[in-house]
Amino acid sequence: MLFNSIEFLLFLPLVFFLYWFFFNKKTLVQNLFLIFASYLFYGWWDWRFLALIFLSTLVDFFVGQKIYQNIDIRKKARYWLWVSMAFNIGMLGFFKYCNFFLDSFIDFFQLFGYQMKSTWTLRIILPVGISFYTFQTMSYSFDIYYKKLKPTNNFVAFMAFVSFFPQLVAGPIERASNLLSQIGKGRTFSYPQASAGLKLILWGFFKKLVIADSIAPIVDDVFANYHTYSASTLILGVCLFSFQVYGDFSGYSDIAIGTAKLFGIELKSNFRFPSFSRNVAEYWQRWHVSLSTWFRHYLYIPMGGSRVSKLKSVRNIIVIFLVSGFWHGANWTFIFWGGLHALFYIPVFLMGRNRMYAHNVIGENRLFPTPIEVLQVLLTFTLVTFSRIFFRSPSLTDSFQYINGIVTNFAYEPYVHPMGYRMSDFYVLLGLFVFYEYLIRKDERSPFKFKSKMVRILLYTIVVLAMLLFYDDGVNRSFIYFQF
Numbered sequence: 033m034l035f036n037s038i039e040f041l042l043f044l045p046l047v048f049f050l051y052w053f054f055f056n057k058k059t060l061v062q063n064l065f066l067i068f069a070s071y072l073f074y075g076w077w078d079w080r081f082l083a084l085i086f087l088s089t090l091v092d093f094f095v096g097q098k099i100y101q102n103i104d105i106r107k108k109a110r111y112w113l114w115v116s117m118a119f120n121i122g123m124l125g126f127f128k129y130c131n132f133f134l135d136s137f138i139d140f141f142q143l144f145g146y147q148m149k150s151t152w153t154l155r156i157i158l159p160v161g162i163s164f165y166t167f168q169t170m171s172y173s174f175d176i177y178y179k180k181l182k183p184t185n186n187f188v189a190f191m192a193f194v195s196f197f198p199q200l201v202a203g204p205i206e207r208a209s210n211l212l213s214q215i216g217k218g219r220t221f222s223y224p225q226a227s228a229g230l231k232l233i234l235w236g237f238f239k240k241l242v243i244a245d246s247i248a249p250i251v252d253d254v255f256a257n258y259h260t261y262s263a264s265t266l267i268l269g270v271c272l273f274s275f276q277v278y279g280d281f282s283g284y285s286d287i288a289i290g291t292a293k294l295f296g297i298e299l300k301s302n303f304r305f306p307s308f309s310r311n312v313a314e315y316w317q318r319w320h321v322s323l324s325t326w327f328r329h330y331l332y333i334p335m336g337g338s339r340v341s342k343l344k345s346v347r348n349i350i351v352i353f354l355v356s357g358f359w360h361g362a363n364w365t366f367i368f369w370g371g372l373h374a375l376f377y378i379p380v381f382l383m384g385r386n387r388m389y390a391h392n393v394i395g396e397n398r399l400f401p402t403p404i405e406v407l408q409v410l411l412t413f414t415l416v417t418f419s420r421i422f423f424r425s426p427s428l429t430d431s432f433q434y435i436n437g438i439v440t441n442f443a444y445e446p447y448v449h450p451m452g453y454r455m456s457d458f459y460v461l462l463g464l465f466v467f468y469e470y471l472i473r474k475d476e477r478s479p480f481k482f483k484s485k486m487v488r489i490l491l492y493t494i495v496v497l498a499m500l501l502f503y504d505d506g507v508n509r510s511f512i513y514f515q516f
Contacts, residue, residue: 033076035287036240036509043073048294052221059218063192066215066295070197074161081159084123089194091119092169096183099176109177116173120166127158129362161201163359167326169194172208174330181209189216198291202284202513204302204322211299219296228477229293235479236286238495243279243465245509246502247272247458253450255424258434264444266437273424274417275462278307280512281320289477305473307466308394310408312376313386315416323359327352342382349381350374360423365431369422376415393473461502 033039047069055065075082095116102108172193175181184190193212199205254261254269261269282303289299302322309315316324328337335348350371357370380386394409395401401409425431449455472479480488 033073034510035284035291036237039076043069044291044294051295056221059216060188062219063188063215066192066197067188067195070192070195070200073197074195074200077160078157084159084162085165085195086191088120088123088166088169089191092116092173092194093183093187093190095173096176097185099173100183103176103179113173113177116170120170124162124166127162129358164203164205165194165200167205167323168207171205171326171330172212175208184208184212184216186216196292196297198288198295198297199299202281202288202511203320204285204288204300205326206299206322211297214297222296225293225296225298229290231480232286232290232293232477234290234492234495236283236288236290238499239279239283239286240511241509242461242495242498242502244276244283244512245280245504246461247276249450249504250447250458251276251424254447255434258430258437261437261447262445263438263442265447266434266441268447270417270421270424270434272458273420274413275465277420277423277512278303284511284513286479301476304476305393305469307413308409308470308473309412310389310394310405311380311385311412312373312415313380314389315412316373316377317390323356327356331355338381345381346378349377353377363426364428365422365425368428368431369419372419372422376419395470395473 033043051062051065051069055061071082071085074085095112098112098115099109102112172181172183172190176183189212192215193206193208196206196211196215251269251273254265255273258266258269285302289301292299300322302320304318304321306315306318309318332348332352335351336344337348338345340348353370353374354367355370357366357368357373360366360369377386394405421434422428422431425434447455449458472481475481480491482488482491
């Protein structure tokens with residue numbers, strides 16, 4: 033079930049009403065209803081894959097108990113941790129990467145002139161959200177192994193933790209110490225919390241419907257026909273893709289966080305205005321925060337992090353970014369994209385500037401940023417946007433041909449919208465969007481936090497009208513990160 037579907041617009045208020053008015057007496061009853069609603073939400077797409085979520089839940093609940101029982105016998109505890117990793121990574125590997133490895137194996141032998149008679153490609157459907165909920169359940173096992181968490185004996189609460197529908201299919205990836213601890217406690221309705229949730233949902237829908245979906249046809253057209261366009265259009269296409277993927281994914285996260293608030297649950301922030309990052313290190317502290325945090329806690333730090341020699345630290349950074357790229361998809365383009373970010377990150381790390389902007393925002397205590405900050409933001413945006421050529425292209429060949437088109441056909445040609453709309457409208461829209469996000473850059477969870485009630489009402493009206501104006505039923509409205 034998509035957030036931006038008629039089904040969800042009917043589903044959410046019904047579940048909200050039943051949750052607070054019929055199933056609010058006991059925490060156990062609330063959690064059972066949450067599980068039912070979450071399984072219905074996920075099963076609406078394909079009910080057959082509900083078995084995978086339940087199996088992942090069952091395995092990690094059992095493994096968590098076993099790890100804790102053997103917590104002082106590290107060899108046995110490590111054995112059960114490996115059981116969790118083998119199951120979750122094995123399941124993820126089969127559904128997401130099986131054909132990738134088969135095709136790569138075939139391509140390798142074709143380099144030596146050996147042609148395979150059969151590609152052996154399997155018809156495997158990728159279950160939506162599998163990359164997210166497998167990482168979430170694994171984090172539970174890791175935290176118990178590292179003595180940061182005690183296992184729960186409440187299987188119902190654990191099921192609700194794994195399947196919680198607002199963040200089930202595209203995150204944020206939650207740790208049990210935050211989400212499970214809330215689900216295990218009683219929850220009472222809070223009007224301020226619900227009101228804040230509705231505002232986040234509204235802002236998330238704006239970013240998805242008005243920003244991401246309105247420029248999606250332009251991006252699709254440019255990347256599908258890149259060989260026919262000049263450099264100016266190719267640059268425009270990848271720049272607009274940066275806005276599209278940000279509006280799409282951060283919009284989803286806002287809707288997820290806002291929806292969770294309606295049910296008395298607080299999720300972690302997943303985006304903190306990454307477009308205003310002053311170097312690539314700050315960008316990764318602000319973009320897809322839950323995934324970056326997951327890799328830092330469960331891969332980077334166990335490998336030694338930055339506590340080892342500079343050479344080993346650089347190795348760890350490269351590994352993290354390559355794995356992060358591979359997490360995004362079974363394609364060499366994502367691995368190359370991850371490798372590029374490692375190259376962008378390493379100089380920042382070697383200069384000791386990787387934590388420089390961890391605790392402040394651009395234009396801190398000022399109305400406008402300094403000229404140096406503007407140049408830093410533009411450079412970071414340029415590097416990140418360049419890497420997205422590989423993120424968006426279907427193959428490495430297409431990526432390099434796209435870049436070649438920019439380098440060899442450097443000419444300006446006004447772009448004509450494939451549906452005949454005025455491009456100036458989109459430029460004005462994006463300019464206003466960037467300016468507004470700059471104004472609210474200090475608090476990603478309060479997009480309409482203004483003292484004046486009249487200003488807030490005006491903003492609500494503008495946002496709703498913009499969604500009605502830019503909504504296009506002919507646009508593919510699925511979220512980009514559903515494919516990961």
